Amino acid sequence: MKKLIYAYMSDCSDPKDLILAASIRKFGGSLSDNPIWVLIPKAVESVTKEMRDLFLSMNVELISFSPEDELIFPFITYVHAAANAELLAKEKTKLLAWLGSNTIIFNEPKHFLLDENKNLGYRPVHHTNIGSFFDEPIDPFWEQVYQKCNVSKEQIFPMKTHIDHNKLRPYFNAGCLIIRPEKGLLQSWWNFYKYLFNEQNFKDYYNKNYIYAIFIHQAILSGVILSTMERSELYELPFDYNYPLNLYYNCPVVYRAKNVNKLITVRYEDPEDLKKVPLQDPLKSWLINQIDNFFIKTLSSAEKVKFGKVSLVYPIPIILAGALVNNQPNFETLGDVGIMSIKPPLVYISSGQNHYTNQGILENKTFSINFPTTHLLVKTDYCGVASGNEVDKSQLFNLFYGELETAPMIRECPVNLECKVIKEFSIQHRQIFIGDVVQSYVSEDFVIKSEEGQIIADMAKLDPIIYALDNRYYKIGEIIGTGYQESKKFKQD
Numbered sequence: 001m002k003k004l005i006y007a008y009m010s011d012c013s014d015p016k017d018l019i020l021a022a023s024i025r026k027f028g029g030s031l032s033d034n035p036i037w038v039l040i041p042k043a044v045e046s047v048t049k050e051m052r053d054l055f056l057s058m059n060v061e062l063i064s065f066s067p068e069d070e071l072i073f074p075f076i077t078y079v080h081a082a083a084n085a086e087l088l089a090k091e092k093t094k095l096l097a098w099l100g101s102n103t104i105i106f107n108e109p110k111h112f113l114l115d116e117n118k119n120l121g122y123r124p125v126h127h128t129n130i131g132s133f134f135d136e137p138i139d140p141f142w143e144q145v146y147q148k149c150n151v152s153k154e155q156i157f158p159m160k161t162h163i164d165h166n167k168l169r170p171y172f173n174a175g176c177l178i179i180r181p182e183k184g185l186l187q188s189w190w191n192f193y194k195y196l197f198n199e200q201n202f203k204d205y206y207n208k209n210y211i212y213a214i215f216i217h218q219a220i221l222s223g224v225i226l227s228t229m230e231r232s233e234l235y236e237l238p239f240d241y242n243y244p245l246n247l248y249y250n251c252p253v254v255y256r257a258k259n260v261n262k263l264i265t266v267r268y269e270d271p272e273d274l275k276k277v278p279l280q281d282p283l284k285s286w287l288i289n290q291i292d293n294f295f296i297k298t299l300s301s302a303e304k305v306k307f308g309k310v311s312l313v314y315p316i317p318i319i320l321a322g323a324l325v326n327n328q329p330n331f332e333t334l335g336d337v338g339i340m341s342i343k344p345p346l347v348y349i350s351s352g353q354n355h356y357t358n359q360g361i362l363e364n365k366t367f368s369i370n371f372p373t374t375h376l377l378v379k380t381d382y383c384g385v386a387s388g389n390e391v392d393k394s395q396l397f398n399l400f401y402g403e404l405e406t407a408p409m410i411r412e413c414p415v416n417l418e419c420k421v422i423k424e425f426s427i428q429h430r431q432i433f434i435g436d437v438v439q440s441y442v443s444e445d446f447v448i449k450s451e452e453g454q455i456i457a458d459m460a461k462l463d464p465i466i467y468a469l470d471n472r473y474y475k476i477g478e479i480i481g482t483g484y485q486e487s488k489k490f491k492q493d
């Protein structure tokens with residue numbers, strides 16, 4: 001009989017689900033070698049070989065179970081997985097740690113080893129959500145939960161939420177439950193949840209506010225715990241367990257973890273959460289490396305699908321190309337634009353043969369390239385569907401002219417290039433114009449003057465429109481590094 005088995009659910013498609021197992025092995029201290037089970041709601045064979053091998057390399061047992069496909073509802077498969085894990089764990093282990101797959105162990109979770117007289121280790125929910133304030137009269141939703149789960153009023157005691165420290169009626173977090181399998185708590189949870197979620201009384205709440213659908217699994221869990229266990233059997237794990245790193249900055253400073261590295265187990269939503277909180281090395285580097293490595297390893301083994309003859313060079317910055325056509329400014333939206341050389345500064349645009357803009361470019365041998373911000377999305381798309389052959393686009397923007405005098409530029413666009421055509425040729429139905437950049441212009445709000453000279457503000461501030469071959473527009477994300485510098489971290493194996 002084992003002292004403790006860790007278990008969590010994963011469909012093994014997301015490499016970040018490997019982190020929990022890796023962190024147990026690395027930081028679990030005297031509990032780092034305990035068995036880890038991953039409950040998979042599908043056949044083990046349908047997991048990619050790479051993911052299987054990575055789990056196996058950490059001595060993780062992959063256990064398949066059949067979800068009840070006809071039951072479609074938030075967390076229904078999760079609760080089912082928990083019940084399966086508990087059933088399997090009977091007679092194999094004294095304690096089962098049922099964890100959300102987005103848990104990471106930072107330090108030995110010694111409080112998982114419950115005292116003999118305790119039958120459940122838990123943490124309260126992170127924040128109030130649909131919780132019921134202890135000092136207020138009970139609301140009809142919780143009244144229903146208690147009635148359906150046979151909870152009597154005497155069993156109710158106050159519990160403080162992790163982040164907002166509100167005093168609620170018992171409301172347990174479902175992602176960190178230390179249970180004794182022989183008690184059958186997780187199976188009772190499943191048995192109640194799979195019938196109750198569908199009850200009309202509860203459906204009325206989902207219709208009013210979908211948040212009830214998302215969190216009712218924890219409400220039912222709370223009802224089942226209260227009706228099957230005495231308060232004396234319950235053990236509230238310390239504050240540094242199940243700590244929600246994704247809510248770190250939502251937490252009032254007084255309640256915030258003083259030293260993130262000393263937390264015992266944490267939860268996160270996105271690996272980016274780990275970069276944002278004040279984590280220190282070596283833990284921080286270890287985590288980021290693990291995440292990057294797991295992603296690269298799984299990607300490197302993925303089968304490649306032939307996608308056809310598609311110019312999949314993307315993402316693409318969207319620009320507005322400007323020209324004077326019959327002395328009237330005209331702009332067209334282009335994604336087929338690029339740099340041919342930095343020194344000399346040569347750029348190209350590729351524009352459909354019959355486009356109105358082309359006439360002006362050919363006439364004056366000049367054009368402009370303007371980078372719209374996302375605030376100009378609607379007008380930018382308009383310039384890409386309406387042709388100067390049919391509509392007047394000359395009044396859409398505030399304009400200015402530079403040295404060449406025949407390349408209209410858009411003031412609202414923070415970056416503009418004024419180009420002189422040095423070569424023009426056609427390929428099939430396209431006309432390609434190669435431009436020598438005679439001057440570039442940046443709106444002064446976007447110029448940063450430093451000791452080294454002038455630099456343009458970062459991309460997030462420039463906020464260009466990005467286009468991809470899924471025909472969607474995107475915004476630029478976060479800065480992830482510095483050019484010519486990241487390579488310094490490269491270590492050859």
Ligand SMILES: Cc1cc2nc3c(=O)[nH]c(=O)nc-3n(C[C@H](O)[C@H](O)[C@H](O)COP(=O)(O)O)c2cc1C
Pocket residue numbers: 318330331332333334335336337350351352354355356357358381383384385386387388389467
């Ligand atoms: C997102 C987007 C990207 C586009 N990219 C190009 C392109 O790279 N080349 C091109 O010839 N047309 C492109 N177009 C289409 C032209 O912008 C469109 O035909 C426009 O009406 C031409 O205007 P004009 O006739 O006034 O010159 C794009 C349109 C959109 C919406």
